[in-house]
Every structure is written in structure tokens, then in C-alpha cells.
Amino acid sequence: MSNLTDEEIHEVFCSFDTDGSGKLNMTELSDALYLLGIDLTPEELTESYRIDDDPESLSEEEFSEFIRGRIGDTDFAERCRECLDTFDEEHTGELSREKMKEILTQRGTHPLSDEEAEELLDEFDADGSNTFNIEEIVNMMYSQKMNGNDAPQIDTV
Known part of the structure; x- marks a missing residue:
């Protein structure tokens, strides 16, 4: 996925x-x-509504x-790549199933249960290797919200 296109922003908007209501x-x-990987504090979220006269x-x-x-210009795939690089201790360009499960169940603002993570x-181990490359990680994270599920946001902190 390259930079977010108008169509992708439209798709995200319509999905949510x-x-x-059109709003x-x-x-x-x-x-x-x-x-989209933007985790705002409640204050920042409230401030984002001050774009126009309608605060709702x-x-x-x-x-x-x-x-x-x-x-x-930061795209979603690049955000996922940065997260991958943070956790890819062996610099293989992939994360093990165990590491991905740890990330999904123990990190971020919406950790998954063990069953949800499994x-x-x-679903997203496309090649059955029990490792996850950048394409599989991007597809996994992006698809969750597009399918109406909670997308696990990987925090690196």
C-alpha cells in the first residue's frame, strides 16, 4: 500500500x-x-473536532x-514496517508466530485474547510458514477494521 489515496480515505470513512449520516x-x-495507526489522547480527539463549527x-x-x-506522506505499510523493524530482533524481515502472538495479546491499546490472536x-499466515512478513502483517492489521473487527494496533513502547 502506498500513500493513502482519496479512495482509501473514502473507504475508511465509509466503513466507520x-x-x-455522512459524518x-x-x-x-x-x-x-x-x-490508521493514529492513537490520540481524549484531549487530542476532542481537539480534532474543532476543525469546523460542528463540535459533534x-x-x-x-x-x-x-x-x-x-x-x-506516511503510509500505513510504512507504519507497519517500522513496527516490524522494532520487534525483528534477528533482522530477518519476519516475525515468528510466537512473537506476533505476544505482540497481539500483550501490546497496544486493544490487546487480543489468546484465541482471537490464534x-x-x-487466517493471515498466507504461506503457512508460521512466520509473518511485512505483507502479511499489513494485510492482517488493515483487514481487521475493514471487516468490522478491532484492529490490533502494535505499539512499540
């Missing part, structure tokens, strides 16, 4: 506009930002402007 409320915005929601145009201003790892 759960009530079909994102605070919860929808928080979930959309989480998918953001339109798609406002969302797009906010995203572009927040992440600029299901996710089974």
Missing part, C-alpha cells in the same frame, strides 16, 4: 460511518484513526483534511 461521531472517528462530528471532507494533515494468525 456506521449510521450512514463521523467521536466514537467512529476514534475507531477510524485507530485503524466530522464530514468526509473534514476527515480527509485531518488525516492528510496528521499523517502526511484465529487471526491462522
Whole structure:
């Protein structure tokens, strides 16, 4: 995935506009930002609503402007690559199943249960190697929110 395109931003917006209002409320915005790897404090999230006169929601145009201003040219795959590099202690370009499970169940703002992590790892180990390369990691993280599930955000801290 290269830089976020207008179509990708539109897709994310529509996926989280759960009530079909054409606007994102605070919860929808928080979930959309989480998918994109933007983890805001409650204060920062509230501040993001000060883009216009409507403090209760953001339109798609406002969302797009906010995203572009927040992440600029950094793309989702690059964010995943940075996380991979942080945990890839052997510099192989892959993470073991055990390391991925540890990350998914013990890190981030929404850790998964052991069972959820196992299901996710089974689904996205495309080549059956029990290791995860950057493509598999990007697909795993991106697909979770697009499918309406909680995307595990990998924090490196």
C-alpha cells in the first residue's frame, strides 16, 4: 500500500460511518484513526473536532483534511514496517508466530485474547510458514477494521 489515496480515505470513512449520516461521531472517528495507526489522547480527539463549527462530528471532507494533515506522506505499510523493524530482533524481515502472538495479546491499546490472536494468525499466515512478513502483517492489521473487527494496533513502547 502506498500513500493513502482519496479512495482509501473514502473507504475508511465509509466503513466507520456506521449510521450512514455522512459524518463521523467521536466514537467512529476514534475507531477510524485507530485503524490508521493514529492513537490520540481524549484531549487530542476532542481537539480534532474543532476543525469546523460542528463540535459533534466530522464530514468526509473534514476527515480527509485531518488525516492528510496528521499523517502526511506516511503510509500505513510504512507504519507497519517500522513496527516490524522494532520487534525483528534477528533482522530477518519476519516475525515468528510466537512473537506476533505476544505482540497481539500483550501490546497496544486493544490487546487480543489468546484465541482471537490464534484465529487471526491462522487466517493471515498466507504461506503457512508460521512466520509473518511485512505483507502479511499489513494485510492482517488493515483487514481487521475493514471487516468490522478491532484492529490490533502494535505499539512499540
